[in-house]
Amino acid sequence: MDESLLNLLDMSQREYELYRSLLTLGPASIRDIASHAGINRGTTYETLKQMQAKGVVSYLPKGKRRFFAAEEPERLLQKAEERRLMLNGLIGKLKSDIIPELYHLKPEFSAGNVRFYEGDDGIEFVLKDILNTVSRQADKSYAVFSSKAIRHHLYRPFPNFTKQRVQRQIQVRVIAIGEGGEDAQYSERKWIPTQGEVDASYIAIYPPKVAMISLAAANYPVAVVMDSEEIAMAQQIIFNTLWRLL
Template identity: 65%
Template sequence: MTQQAFDQLGLNPRETLLYQTLLQLGPASIRDIADKSGINRGSAYESLKQLQAKGVVSYFPKGKRRFFSAENPEILLKLAEEKRANLDKAIESLKHSVIPNLHQLQPDYHQTNVRYYEGDEGIEWVLRDILNVVSEQKSDNKEYCVFSSKPIRPFLYRPFPNFTKQRIKLGIKVNVIAIGDGGEDAELSERKWIRTEGAVDASYIAIYPPKCAIISLASDNFPSAVVLESKDIAMAQQIIFNTLWGLL
């Protein structure tokens, strides 16, 4: 029985200990509960009141004293099911009402939202963002396009090695213009090449409207990324990509 499960139900470690103590004792006074659990009476009493409010503990008077009793452990499953039902309702409300209404509050500026990310964690965030944004496209053909140079490939998926598997699982296609030789063939992927002479910089540009992500390597192969969120910029980059794609 892990505390993590109780945490999800809203029971902190002290409340969990008191509930388990009551299961062992049966109906008991605050004195007996405090002695058995090792928690002082004042703190135990306050926590028992919280447990009562959550429905996992009840009490009854016995003379001038108040006795507490633990509810059947099956109550925990009922609490979990209630929380899941409430969460499902909240998700539906966010999807169909709250988020659309919040979007209406945003002014329709032709403004570019720029975000910067660094290190493997930052690159992983960008890669996951690509999957999330493209998977939400309303079109049946979910896809994005990429410019990718050879030097960055060994470092790009280092923080997210199963990126390609996740992309394929989501049914997302990618068109790649590879700068330099190499690149792996994969399902739902089409690749064309630009041949170059001499060294090229390590760079990766993903176009997934309304966003574009630019990933590059600094000294010591330290990755960094810039994500531009702008329909106009993404559209311009898409036109450039499509034009070049048609020429290769």
């Protein structure tokens, strides 16, 4: 079974192999279970006790010996449902109480509101942050200043960015500095003509954040993300004013 599924079920790979052996054997002794699973008896016994505590294994005494048996496979689905209900409750608690309380601990603005990222992994994180932040808002839109020189490098670590943006029905308005740029759904574009070379730059305005991406030496991408409602709104006003004039 996939490891991620096992984690959700709170089972290890060893526990899953023992569970499969128990289903095959039916009620069986520790010796027979260990032999069938290819695991030593001491480890088998300790693991079976853990599985019993999790409710996927039970035992019945036969004389002086214990015979272990697997609960029905339906029990795994029940465990998944229990985990889902628990997570739903936790998510609700996070939204209603914990997250608002933690935000109250933050100052209005601090050095922690400015984050630096670099390399392809860093840029991918910033691009995903744009999609995730905007998708949670009622107005699913953001604005971008983008120069021609950066476009070839920007989506290199995240080639499906535009596809995911369209799937989430996120609208973007782009003021392109220099010619070019691709057409896509849920996007509008206007241009500022330029003469000669323009430095690589990309500014995304997605209140309460502003992300600024540029290229360092050898086309190495770097980014700064500011989490500030005031700065984001000021940038939004500048963008909207220029958008109307173009």
